[in-house]
Amino acid sequence: MATTVLEPTQTAAYAKRSVLVEWLTTVDHKRVGILYGASAFVFFLIGGLEAEVIRLQLMKPDNHLVSPEFYNQLFTMHGTTMIFLAVMPISAMFFNFFVPLLIGARDVAFPRLNAMSLWVFILGGLFLNFSFILGAAPNGGWFGYAPLSSRQFAPGVNMDFWMLGLQILGIASLAAGVNFFTTILNMRAPGMTLMRMPMFVWSVLVTQVLVLLSFPVITVALILLTADRTFGSSFFSFSAAGGGSGGGDPMLWQHLFWVFGHPEVYILILPAFGIVSEILPVFSRKPLFGYSAMVFSMAFIAFLGFGVWSHHMFATGMGPLADSFFSLMTMLIAIPTGVKIFNWIGTLWGGSLQFRTPLYFALGFIAMFIMGGLSGVMHAVQPADLQQTDTYFVVAHFHYVLFGGSIFSLTAGAYYWWPKMFGKMLDEGLGKLHFWLMLIGFNLTFFPMHFSGLLGMPRRIYTYPKGLGFDGYNMASTIGALILAVSFMVFLYNVIRTWRSGEHAPADPWGGATLEWSIPSPPQEWNFAVEPMVTEKDALWAMKRAAGVRILPEPARVSGKGIHLPSPSWWPLFTAIGLLIFMTGIMLKRPWAFPFGPVSMAGFAIAAFSIFKWSYEPVDHPTSHQAH
Amino acid sequence: MRHSRVPRWWFAPLGLLCTLAIVLLAGCSGPYPQSTLEPRGDFAEMVDSVFMKTVYLATVVFILVEGALLWAVFKFRGKPGDPDPHQIHGSTVVEIVWTIIPAVVLAIVAVPTVETIFSTAKVPTTSTDGQPPMKVEVIGHQWFWEFRYPELGITTANELHVPVNRTIDLRMKSNDVIHSFWVPQFAGKRDVFPNRETRLWFTAKVTGEFPGACAEFCGTEHGRMDFYLMVDSAPAFQAWVDRRHADSTMQFNGMPMHPVVAAAGQAPPPVDTLVAEGQKLFQSKGCSSCHSISSMHVLTVIGPNLSGIGSRKMIAAGWLPNTDANLRDWIEHTQKLKPDVLMKLPMPVSDAEVTALIAYLRTMR
Numbered sequence: 001m002a003t004t005v006l007e008p009t010q011t012a013a014y015a016k017r018s019v020l021v022e023w024l025t026t027v028d029h030k031r032v033g034i035l036y037g038a039s040a041f042v043f044f045l046i047g048g049l050e051a052e053v054i055r056l057q058l059m060k061p062d063n064h065l066v067s068p069e070f071y072n073q074l075f076t077m078h079g080t081t082m083i084f085l086a087v088m089p090i091s092a093m094f095f096n097f098f099v100p101l102l103i104g105a106r107d108v109a110f111p112r113l114n115a116m117s118l119w120v121f122i123l124g125g126l127f128l129n130f131s132f133i134l135g136a137a138p139n140g141g142w143f144g145y146a147p148l149s150s151r152q153f154a155p156g157v158n159m160d161f162w163m164l165g166l167q168i169l170g171i172a173s174l175a176a177g178v179n180f181f182t183t184i185l186n187m188r189a190p191g192m193t194l195m196r197m198p199m200f201v202w203s204v205l206v207t208q209v210l211v212l213l214s215f216p217v218i219t220v221a222l223i224l225l226t227a228d229r230t231f232g233s234s235f236f237s238f239s240a241a242g243g244g245s246g247g248g249d250p251m252l253w254q255h256l257f258w259v260f261g262h263p264e265v266y267i268l269i270l271p272a273f274g275i276v277s278e279i280l281p282v283f284s285r286k287p288l289f290g291y292s293a294m295v296f297s298m299a300f301i302a303f304l305g306f307g308v309w310s311h312h313m314f315a316t317g318m319g320p321l322a323d324s325f326f327s328l329m330t331m332l333i334a335i336p337t338g339v340k341i342f343n344w345i346g347t348l349w350g351g352s353l354q355f356r357t358p359l360y361f362a363l364g365f366i367a368m369f370i371m372g373g374l375s376g377v378m379h380a381v382q383p384a385d386l387q388q389t390d391t392y393f394v395v396a397h398f399h400y401v402l403f404g405g406s407i408f409s410l411t412a413g414a415y416y417w418w419p420k421m422f423g424k425m426l427d428e429g430l431g432k433l434h435f436w437l438m439l440i441g442f443n444l445t446f447f448p449m450h451f452s453g454l455l456g457m458p459r460r461i462y463t464y465p466k467g468l469g470f471d472g473y474n475m476a477s478t479i480g481a482l483i484l485a486v487s488f489m490v491f492l493y494n495v496i497r498t499w500r501s502g503e504h505a506p507a508d509p510w511g512g513a514t515l516e517w518s519i520p521s522p523p524q525e526w527n528f529a530v531e532p533m534v535t536e537k538d539a540l541w542a543m544k545r546a547a548g549v550r551i552l553p554e555p556a557r558v559s560g561k562g563i564h565l566p567s568p569s570w571w572p573l574f575t576a577i578g579l580l581i582f583m584t585g586i587m588l589k590r591p592w593a594f595p596f597g598p599v600s601m602a603g604f605a606i607a608a609f610s611i612f613k614w615s616y617e618p619v620d621h622p623t624s625h626q627a628h
Numbered sequence: 629m630r631h632s633r634v635p636r637w638w639f640a641p642l643g644l645l646c647t648l649a650i651v652l653l654a655g656c657s658g659p660y661p662q663s664t665l666e667p668r669g670d671f672a673e674m675v676d677s678v679f680m681k682t683v684y685l686a687t688v689v690f691i692l693v694e695g696a697l698l699w700a701v702f703k704f705r706g707k708p709g710d711p712d713p714h715q716i717h718g719s720t721v722v723e724i725v726w727t728i729i730p731a732v733v734l735a736i737v738a739v740p741t742v743e744t745i746f747s748t749a750k751v752p753t754t755s756t757d758g759q760p761p762m763k764v765e766v767i768g769h770q771w772f773w774e775f776r777y778p779e780l781g782i783t784t785a786n787e788l789h790v791p792v793n794r795t796i797d798l799r800m801k802s803n804d805v806i807h808s809f810w811v812p813q814f815a816g817k818r819d820v821f822p823n824r825e826t827r828l829w830f831t832a833k834v835t836g837e838f839p840g841a842c843a844e845f846c847g848t849e850h851g852r853m854d855f856y857l858m859v860d861s862a863p864a865f866q867a868w869v870d871r872r873h874a875d876s877t878m879q880f881n882g883m884p885m886h887p888v889v890a891a892a893g894q895a896p897p898p899v900d901t902l903v904a905e906g907q908k909l910f911q912s913k914g915c916s917s918c919h920s921i922s923s924m925h926v927l928t929v930i931g932p933n934l935s936g937i938g939s940r941k942m943i944a945a946g947w948l949p950n951t952d953a954n955l956r957d958w959i960e961h962t963q964k965l966k967p968d969v970l971m972k973l974p975m976p977v978s979d980a981e982v983t984a985l986i987a988y989l990r991t992m993r
Contacts, residue, residue: 068848068849068967068968069848069967071851072845072847072848140845141845145805145844147804147806147822148805148806148845148846148847153770153805238821238822238823239804248823249823250806250821250822250823251821284704284713285706285710286712286713286714286716287715287716287717289717289718290717290718290719290722290723291717293718293723315808315816315843315844316819316821317819317827319749320745320749323749324741324742324745324746327738327741327742327745328738328741328742331737331738331741332734334730334734335727335730335731335734338726338730339723339726339727341693343718345696345697345700346718346722348700348701348704349700349704350704350713350714350716351700351704351706351713352704352706352707352710352711352712352713353701353704353705353706354706354708363697363701366697367697370690370693370694370697371690374689375686377682377686377734378679378682378683380737381678381679381741381744382741383674383675383678383679383741383744383745383748383816384678384679384682385816386675386748386815386816386817386818387664387672387675387679387812387816388664389817389843390808390810390817390843390844391843454663454664454665455660455662455663455664455665456660456661456663456664456812456839456841457662458810458843459843460845460850460851461841461850461851462850463852464851465947468660468661468839469659469660469662469663
């Protein structure tokens with residue numbers, strides 16, 4: 001790839017800005033990505049701490065480490081945090097940093113909207129966790145079943161925090177959905193047809209389709225719940241004792257929630273699939289096996305994912321026809337999933353496997369996901385699920401797919417892409433130690449849960465009696481959880497040590513197949529000095545083959561004068577602040593009277609004003625950002 | 629750049645073996661009274677049959693697929709300087725084969741699945757002992773279980789007596805939020821709702837005492853909403869029913885009551901003064917405003933029905949053994965044992981008064 005030095009052009013003096021202001025107003029997708037990742041990692045540690053306390057409480061029968069009320073807050077927040085504040089935003093870090101790089105673009109389609117998604121997420125996460133300070137953290141489960149979530153049975157502000165917090169986070173996801181969907185469809189480098197895109201980009205595209213179609217459902221569900229809790233309606237409340245007219249149906253909540261909730265789990269896993277599909281070819285030194293099959297199976301999984309939601313409701317007595325339909329649909333979805341697993345093994349098969357840390361975690365992903373997938377197929381059998389559902393068997397299943405699947409893959413992605421993001425190599429020895437501790441800790445924590453579940457231990461119980469045989473399994477799980485905690489400390493130590501004195505990373509430390517490895521580590525602000533031309537998939541391998549080399553010469557850092565980049569802006573942050581104030585106002589407006597009190601109106605005004613200023617923000621502002 | 633070292637081949641199998649060993653050793657704490665794996669009733673047996681099919685199939689798939697993965701990982705180890713491997717992109721034939729095989733395997737599972745869905749959906753018309761199914765109404769409350777026998781006119785709580793070999797036709801609802809009725813040895817679980825009735829059924833094949841639990845998160849004390857299923861022989865069940873029917877003499881007889889059922893033709897035993905005092909306290913301390921001590925003609929249920937409380941196995945919804953010490957602890961320190969339950973004594977009760985109450989409750993068999 002040519003590395004031209006661009007002529008400096010006369011630009012208006014660029015006002016010196018403080019570091020804090022730079023980061024608060026950034027619209028650079030790479031910085032937005034890093035902010036996503038850093039915040040998400042903090043929330044992940046909080047969610048992990050919640051899990052450790054849960055495990056310490058369940059370590060032995062009849063334990064009194066925490067009160068039942070606090071325990072219920074812990075497991076509600078653990079689930080909510082891990083799904084919405086950890087896995088999704090860590091994935092968002094990779095979407096943000098790497099989708100433009102993988103498609104050869106300079107930024108996303110809507111840079112300011114991108115920044116707004118980030119700030120809405122951070123403020124939403126803070127809002128949700130602020131509830132702990134009031135001693136009123138959400139306590140109705142991450143799924144908030146009615147009528148437990150109604151005013152009658154949840155009179156405190158706990159479930160208001162949950163309801164409004166999720167609404168805020170949903171807005172962040174929807175905005176990001178629009179952004180990445182547009183970016184991928186519109187901003188690919190010349191020659192990069194859809195079937196030449198990297199698999200990770202495909203996974204992001206399909207994930208955004210899922211977001212755009214499923215998040216509106218939870219948005220509506222939460223609006224109806226807000227109406228029930230704040231304005232006195234009875235969509236989900238059967239009894240009139242809560243103040244509404246009564247006559248609502250708790251099943252309505254379940255259907256609405258799971259029509260969102262099932263695609264949500266595919267939102268959590270598809271990016272993980274994409275990351276593994278990037279890593280395996282590079283560390284096997286051969287292309288992904290069955291690219292087209294991988295694309296179509298992923299699309300098929302997403303499509304079918306909208307047809308299985310009531311498998312979460314197998315114990316509700318829907319009748320044999322509905323039970324049969326959802327059993328069969330759930331079994332069907334196992335087929336494209338299996339195809340993907342076989343294609344990954346096919347990628348490894350006949351390769352020349354390079355055992356570096358990213359490959360370890362990617363292999364761990366495949367091994368653990370196979371297990372989670374198999375317990376998932378067991379759940380698909382509705383009569384069997386009548387024993388398994390709402391027990392620790394389900395807890396085992398979804399941790400195998402979400403932790404053994406998503407987290408292992410996101411960790412693989414972290415090790416893989418760390419050099420590109422930060423210009424440093426994470427230590428290999430520590431990485432391998434992290435892997436073994438995490439693999440052993442993870443299996444010790446969650447494998448016994450298959451047994452405790454089948455032996456009769458229900459979910460979401462703050463303690464259990466002696467004499468039912470659960471004791472040993474729970475103790476094993478708690479020990480495993482402590483080992484997991486140590487594994488994350490190893491990772492943190494690796495990050496900190498690398499930050500201070502780590503080996504500098506070249507542009508292409510792994511022999512990559514995709515375009516991000518063709519630019520310096522970390523990339524310059526404009527990513528590509530010259531727009532890449534793509535002729536086939538695995539674009540960088542193609543370029544290397546054409547040049548007859550395994551690794552291209554190290555690209556020089558060049559002046560970017562003359563490259564126009566999106567200007568930084570305050571308005572995404574202020575819009576997010578306005579939205580937060582609006583939602584807080586709904587919570588403060590009780591009992592029901594005129595829907596929106598002064599706080600909500602103020603929040604709305606701030607958001608509306610910010611959007612107005614945003615829309616009219618000049619494109620070529622005098623201090624418009626020129627790459628320097 | 630540091631060169632990678634291939635992991636020692638025995639790392640992975642050793643790690644997993646250790647995990648398995650710990651897990652199985654942990655398991656050496658049986659028996660398992662609440663297990664789904666030892667069905668003792670027809671519904672649970674049907675479920676177990678289709679479940680075990682999936683377990684065998686899953687084990688085979690596990691060995692084959694994980695095996696292929698491990699094989700690939702060890703057979704195709706490379707070093708940084710190695711030449712590039714053959715750059716294959718895929719194979720349409722292979723894709724078709726490994727799409728069809730899982731489809732066939734799933735079809736094999738789908739048939740018994742649908743069969744079992746339909747067979748478990750229908751309540752059998754006759755029980756094994758030749759009698760028609762017995763209707764039992766289950767009402768979930770935060771945080772206890774109410775059981776009613778409409779054909780027998782009996783209301784009770786937290787301990788469900790049924791005759792062996794009789795099909796039990798459960799008609800279930802909730803008084804408040806969603807709960808789930810689960811007694812694993814006999815049937816899968818079924819959620820209970822405030823606005824609609826759900827159904828479940830089972831036929832117990834052996835007698836015994838079997839723990840069950842609430843299996844849908846229902847608030848603060850979801851973790852302590854257990855119950856016991858007592859499968860009685862036909863005569864034992866009848867004796868229990870007779871004792872419950874005798875409860876009505878206590879409710880409506882304004883005379884000083886004889887809580888112990890007199891044997892036929894015998895004079896009622898003399899009333900123990902401690903028991904009589906306990907009986908008075910049960911009213912005067914406000915217990916009877918929430919708890920009915922009789923199982924007959926019970927209209928409103930606020931707290932669990934206490935008919936037969938003297939001989940129940942557990943108290944506080946299936947988890948505290950029914951000893952005098954625990955009963956005392958429960959009356960005197962309810963909120964400490966089970967925070968947030970509705971039971972808060974309206975007026976203080978002294979230790980001596982609790983002794984009298986317990987003496988009275990113990991006579992309610």
